[in-house]
Amino acid sequence: MVHPHERTPGLARLLQTRLLTDHHASLGATLVEQADHRAHAAFQAWGWEDIGQVRRPSGPAVLRALVLPLGERAADRPDGLAHNARTQRPE
Template sequence: MTAPLSPEEPRGETGTRTPAHALRLRRLNRWQAETVREELADLYVESTRAQPGQEYRGREAFLGRLASAVRRLGFSLLLAEDTTFAGCVYGFPVPRQGTWWRGFDGILPQRVEQLTASGHVFAVTEIVVHPHTADRELARRLQERLLADHHASLGATLVAETDATTCDAFLSWGWQDVGSLRRPPDPTALRPSDPVLLRALILPTGPRTATRPDGLAHESRTQRPY
């Protein structure tokens, strides 16, 4: 998971700020995402403060994660662009079988389990925002639009326990930390590693009410085919 960096305001030749509303949001399916994978990898490299000599490794790791996500059923990518790519977010529906939560430490909240079983949870697996975009709310706007496009009742993401910066960014956008889980190494990763401890974060999309202060709602009559 890549958290967006604090954007700097780009300046043109006249010193004017590029208007945020100039950005267009466009949904890409798996086939369309494949055709722009190299440009997305360039965006990732430009959006991270990699140490000298680490850009290639980070780029290849991003391409590996994207390739793995593209193969998931229901994959979708939302792209923000003007004359160039400014940001993207992608993910896929969480399978109703609950495999996303495998390795969860403790008992998964009941309403999260219910929403998963009914196919209303969408995994946001990566967010990338160029640091020079003028839209300071672009990361939030991308994730909210992706969830809305898929009529998800709940967003889900996993963040490495050691990545406090990314975790803090998600919490500032309204995500909730519901616990931790341990995942085995990804067999498709370019450089398999030991299992890591991850924080499980969720983003309810429903309104907060007196009966549902956490914004979690469950509609048992609606079942999604995931």
Template sequence: MTAGPGWGEVRKPGDGEPPAAAPVRLRRLNRWLVKDVLGDLADLYVDCRAAVPGDTYRRPGRRDFLNRVAADMRRPGFAMVIAESDGLMGCAFGFPVRSDGSWWLGFDGALPRSVGYVTVSGRAFAFGDILIRPHPQDGRLARRVQERLLADHQALLGATLVDGADHPALAALHSWGWRDVGELRRPLGTTTFRALVFPAEERTASRLEGLVTMSGGGGPGGP
């Protein structure tokens, strides 16, 4: 048991109370600034992708993650948003989807019309990954990071691909506002991905309401 202030002592504000959580700040990084925090990003990836009880999915390791970040950094328009408090709390990164629709190559069936329209207009943004350190407000923080990255690029729609066997990642994305629109498999690839979208505006969201039903979806990643 911890003793409280004795007789004659003045109780200081906050005595006996848990310290207030430090505010979380968002900051955008270009490819040059990302190089300075690669070690912290890799640590965040390992922490966020730690196996959960019953999870049998084998995720890429630290080195594979860094190789993927390096590959995305070479793409035109690459950008990253990080969330910082006392340390690195989360990040999201990606690049604009080309308006020729090549990012959707291998989609099973017809791409939903509204998704195709946003893609052709040049207002879709591909998320290579979204990492949020587990904490009570992780859902709110994930949405802030996602929306900031889309707003910086004036994008109406986020898009990402997730290995269909990675059920924890899919569950997290669904809880953060992402919607399943179908399956995708790259030519000569062996992995079946779930394709998900994240609408940046209410107007776009209303146009996507029926997508899960239309595409037969049941449900982060990159091309």
């Protein structure tokens, strides 16, 4: 997470966009501790979708799995997971 900065509002979202741009992937994935409500809310505000819980066998922490579709959205693929030249692995 990025500490709020008064001269650059939206810095965290800008960094997220910059980091995920031009990667050959159609989906971003992350885990957030279920108890971290601020982080969870931030990711959801940036378009990440909560897809469920993950429990680690070695600890009590419950994690939330979040995904972010990165592909282009189209009428036949509104989830953004359509493969195209940008989301294919380079040959």
